[in-house]
Amino acid sequence: MRFLSSTVISALLFAFLFSTNLVAQDKREYYQLKTYTLKNEAQEQLVDSYLEKAFLPSLKRYGINSVGVFKLHNSKYVKADKIYVLIPFNSLLQFEALEDFLLRDKAHLADGKTYLEATHDNAPYENITSVLMRAFTDMPKMIPSNIEGPRASRVYELRSYESPTEAAYKNKVHMFNQGGEVALFDSLGFNAVFYAEVISGDRMPNLMYMTTFSSMDKRDELWKTFFESEKWTALKNDPFYKNNMKKADIMLLYPTPYSDY
Numbered sequence: 001m002r003f004l005s006s007t008v009i010s011a012l013l014f015a016f017l018f019s020t021n022l023v024a025q026d027k028r029e030y031y032q033l034k035t036y037t038l039k040n041e042a043q044e045q046l047v048d049s050y051l052e053k054a055f056l057p058s059l060k061r062y063g064i065n066s067v068g069v070f071k072l073h074n075s076k077y078v079k080a081d082k083i084y085v086l087i088p089f090n091s092l093l094q095f096e097a098l099e100d101f102l103l104r105d106k107a108h109l110a111d112g113k114t115y116l117e118a119t120h121d122n123a124p125y126e127n128i129t130s131v132l133m134r135a136f137t138d139m140p141k142m143i144p145s146n147i148e149g150p151r152a153s154r155v156y157e158l159r160s161y162e163s164p165t166e167a168a169y170k171n172k173v174h175m176f177n178q179g180g181e182v183a184l185f186d187s188l189g190f191n192a193v194f195y196a197e198v199i200s201g202d203r204m205p206n207l208m209y210m211t212t213f214s215s216m217d218k219r220d221e222l223w224k225t226f227f228e229s230e231k232w233t234a235l236k237n238d239p240f241y242k243n244n245m246k247k248a249d250i251m252l253l254y255p256t257p258y259s260d261y
Contacts, residue, residue, distance in 0.1 A: 030095055031086060031142070033131040034087070035084050048256065049114070070253035086194075132200040136177055139182055145191050145261050149214045156210055161248050162245065163205050164243070176207070188225055192209060195207070
């Protein structure tokens with residue numbers, strides 16, 4: 001019996017992934033949100049260096065572009081001790097195969113050596129959390145923001161809406177899609193990056209989405225317009241959508257210098 005070489009197997013796997021991804025182009029995307037929690041500046045610098053010089057370049061070799069990397073705007077209410085990485089996938093197969101690719105990518109292993117080989121008593125982070133999402137039907141593909149201005153002044157607003165039950169959660173998703181909430185955001189110029197259903201995470205049932213603004217003032221102005229709009233007034237007073245949410249977590253972020261958008 002003949003055995004295929006590892007090179008041939010890798011080539012076949014890549015071809016299969018490529019053909020699968022082509023088929024998946026018409027389907028809803030998947031997103032992974034990785035959150036690094038840090039305890040000091042040394043950890044922040046190490047994670048930044050790894051993401052910029054090793055992880056993002058490796059993702060591009062894998063065929064994934066438009067990766068967002070964000071940090072929290074300073075606030076007296078929220079500790080700015082996290083780095084958020086938003087990764088789009090064409091399919092779950094592409095998501096599943098990424099880890100194996102990273103383990104075999106020689107450039108990734110070399111460029112990320114300090115981070116990847118960190119010792120237990122000098123870890124580069126406190127922990128990593130991961131959320132896996134599937135795009136809404138009304139916005140099946142990510143649209144990387146094209147807003148301009150200094151990156152440190154931009155606002156990338158990441159929201160997570162928790163619901164009290166699975167049924168209430170589905171109702172909230174319906175409110176965004178069939179109810180027209182996505183269309184309302186679009187009509188007002190919120191520059192959404194994505195809207196998605198969380199399919200694996202620690203705050204379920206919940207949905208997440210990201211809108212973007214050139215400044216905090218612009219963000220506040222648009223939200224005021226949103227809340228005063230006739231469409232939102234009608235939606236929030238519609239008995240069909242009553243009590244479909246119990247908590248909103250709001251993260252006000254800005255893109256790092258090496259973020260793709």
